[in-house]
Amino acid sequence: MSTLPELVCPAGSLPALKTAIDHGADAVYMGLKNETNARNFAGLNFDEKSAAAGIRYAHDKGRKVLMAINTFAQGVDISRWQRAVDQAADLGVDAVILADIGLMDYACRRHPRLRLHMSVQGSATNYEAVNLARERFGVVRAVLPRVLTVDQVRHVIEHTDVEIEVFGFGSLCVMVEGRCLLSSYATGESPNTHGVCSPAKFVRWEQEGAATASRLNGILIDRYGAGEAAGYPTLCKGRFDVEGDTYYALEEPTSLNVLEVLPSLLEIGVAAIKVEGRQRSPAYVAQVTQTLRAALDEAARNPQRFSVKPAWQAALAKVAEGQQQTLGAYSRPWK
Amino acid sequence: MRVPDLTLPPLFASVVSRLPATPPNLALVTLLNQLLKRGVLPADMSLLAGRHFAVDVLDAGLRLRFGADDNGFVLDDGHAEPDLRFAANASDLARMMLREEDPDTLFFNRKLTIEGDTELGLIVKNLLDSVDWSETPLARFMAA
Numbered sequence A: 001m002s003t004l005p006e007l008v009c010p011a012g013s014l015p016a017l018k019t020a021i022d023h024g025a026d027a028v029y030m031g032l033k034n035e036t037n038a039r040n041f042a043g044l045n046f047d048e049k050s051a052a053a054g055i056r057y058a059h060d061k062g063r064k065v066l067m068a069i070n071t072f073a074q075g076v077d078i079s080r081w082q083r084a085v086d087q088a089a090d091l092g093v094d095a096v097i098l099a100d101i102g103l104m105d106y107a108c109r110r111h112p113r114l115r116l117h118m119s120v121q122g123s124a125t126n127y128e129a130v131n132l133a134r135e136r137f138g139v140v141r142a143v144l145p146r147v148l149t150v151d152q153v154r155h156v157i158e159h160t161d162v163e164i165e166v167f168g169f170g171s172l173c174v175m176v177e178g179r180c181l182l183s184s185y186a187t188g189e190s191p192n193t194h195g196v197c198s199p200a201k202f203v204r205w206e207q208e209g210a211a212t213a214s215r216l217n218g219i220l221i222d223r224y225g226a227g228e229a230a231g232y233p234t235l236c237k238g239r240f241d242v243e244g245d246t247y248y249a250l251e252e253p254t255s256l257n258v259l260e261v262l263p264s265l266l267e268i269g270v271a272a273i274k275v276e277g278r279q280r281s282p283a284y285v286a287q288v289t290q291t292l293r294a295a296l297d298e299a300a301r302n303p304q305r306f307s308v309k310p311a312w313q314a315a316l317a318k319v320a321e322g323q324q325q326t327l328g329a330y331s332r333p334w335k
Numbered sequence B: 001m002r003v004p005d006l007t008l009p010p011l012f013a014s015v016v017s018r019l020p021a022t023p024p025n026l027a028l029v030t031l032l033n034q035l036l037k038r039g040v041l042p043a044d045m046s047l048l049a050g051r052h053f054a055v056d057v058l059d060a061g062l063r064l065r066f067g068a069d070d071n072g073f074v075l076d077d078g079h080a081e082p083d084l085r086f087a088a089n090a091s092d093l094a095r096m097m098l099r100e101e102d103p104d105t106l107f108f109n110r111k112l113t114i115e116g117d118t119e120l121g122l123i124v125k126n127l128l129d130s131v132d133w134s135e136t137p138l139a140r141f142m143a144a
């Protein structure tokens, strides 16, 4: 039995960062207020001053801060991405989370002592890719896309020295991360290029009688009846008319929740468990962080007799998108 | 402290009771400007200037209206169509403000309606989330 994985929690703002630390996160991840990170939402994220304050707060309590610079440098001018790496190093973050290999190359040359994590957007799903990133750029940790079964994650871990981080809770992005073109199709912008999947300027929520309709650049994503739970207006979670049948043609609005397989994840030796949701409020961060903290501690104390407490499931169910939860790819009995 | 269901929470009640003659819109605008001046509300006014806001407290039958300019929040004559409208019951609004409940959760559950300019909605939501109440006397009211 290996050591307990790090609990890595989202921080979209300074209060969210403090909340995560106060509720038991071992590390938080955050981004700057620009398109260099995959949650580039209006009013979200950190400037230099709040980043410095957040890092100080975390370090004072012996916790870590990771900076996500996980979009792909665009166009002729990639200086903004390079500057973000420089800023992260100057601020004294514990690691940067990168997706773009050009940027990894820059970071490892310019800041040889800066720890590099490979972002989920880097889309490394096998140990060859992970090991290559270590060989070429000195990557010390890779975040695996949410497309592998527990056995497949184990296979990666068995064949690499790179620490492996997996997702533990949060909204699901159904495509192999970093390869989704759905939002580009609808809006010309995508998580990999502009750091957002459904750019707010393209989103319209409209009351249509008792129903609420969501549109992305004019494309009807869904129409929710009076009491029906809504979801994020992403194309992958819309209901579409396919040959006369209207249904969730790609994926239902749902959240990943790994509580059920937590002992297996510990057993195979994942180095860190990540919570999605930098766009969510401190209230969400508090609820999810304290629940996963309790579950992890319990699993460590009592791996053989670990069982998921109903109170944990209830707490997570409440904040889940679409109020549904799934083990996602971790469990694919038919594989 | 948890906000109980269906009753107006003590914080609101006590504030309102101390301001018997003050119209709610003025009280709200004054409060917002105070928070702005003390740096508690880290608002970039250039993003809000010229926009009109409405907050509907559904169960209280209260409609709050205000606007913004480059220097702060202002009273709104209420003629212009709001660019952004939040609507919810008092207890859910209180839960959101006191960080017991996440706005996205309320929104997914259809307890919070956000209408109008989605980007402006996101700016306002993220602004509320970025207020560091621990720096203010209100901290003791916030969800632990």
Ligand code: SF4
Pocket: A172, A173, A174, A175, A180, A181, A182, A183, A191, A197, A198, A234, A235, A236, A237
């Ligand atoms: S459209 Fe869906 S699958 Fe594609 S990036 Fe957005 S959330 Fe992920």
